[in-house]
Ligand SMILES: [Zn+2]
């Protein structure tokens with residue numbers, strides 16, 4: 282990826298691009314969002330002034346959605362000429378090559394001996410190697426993911442208590458059937474792994490997803506239930522959290538009576554490059570087609 286641009290600036294001993302007046306990154310982000318505060322400023326400078334940095338990574342106290350709305354806000358503030366304000370330098374001056382994170386594999390990522398290829402309607406080239414498998418007919422289930430269907434075999438052991446003595450008669454019957462049944466159902470499915478997306482317009486969300494070093498979600502605990510709290514002091518979940526639980530979660534919770542932790546969208550993003558480079562990614566994204574999609578559900582092919 283080369284030397285982060287902010288470091289080049291630092292080596293040249295230039296003044297920081299924006300005077301933050303001692304604002305922390307979060308305060309700086311809120312300050313910049315106010316009407317007019319990003320007018321005439323490079324996107325790279327704005328992003329780079331609203332980040333935390335370690336020696337190797339750069340972190341924004343923003344969720345994915347908040348990052349998208351921040352960039353959108355900058356565009357609105359510079360409505361008439363934002364296309365001339367991505368960065369103070371040209372991409373070609375700093376990088377020989379600077380590409381969006383398209384998937385591009387030479388071999389099938391599932392099995393490199395798969396040779397067959399097809400293109401789908403979304404501008405992707407996929408592996409169309411046909412796999413033949415045999416499953417137990419009574420235990421076949423179908424899932425749909427990413428617009429394709431996939432068959433798999435349900436493992437009844439997963440639904441039962443670990444301790445066999447807790448099984449009901451019905452449970453034993455199911456297990457017996459599972460153990461005795463022969464896998465006679467022939468399933469033929471294409472592998473369908475993505476080989477290349479060169480013909481696809483990437484949404485900004487997908488670009489962030491691929492470059493972000495933090496997981497999509499994080500686990501939070503109700504107050505007083507953090508990992509370090511002693512077991513005897515833990516209080517269980519708050520009323521609000523209990524209301525959010527579905528029936529199954531609720532039953533499991535009543536069993537243990539401890540906060541199991543809750544999954545929330547991550548409110549931080551982390552990259553291996555600075556805000557100036559992020560501005561280059563935004564530019565590359567914008568230049569794909571007229572009005573490229575922000576969110577992945579609106580992705581299209583060229
Ligand atoms: Zn394959």
Ligand SMILES: [Zn+2]
Nearest residue numbers: 503518522540
């Ligand atoms: Zn909880």
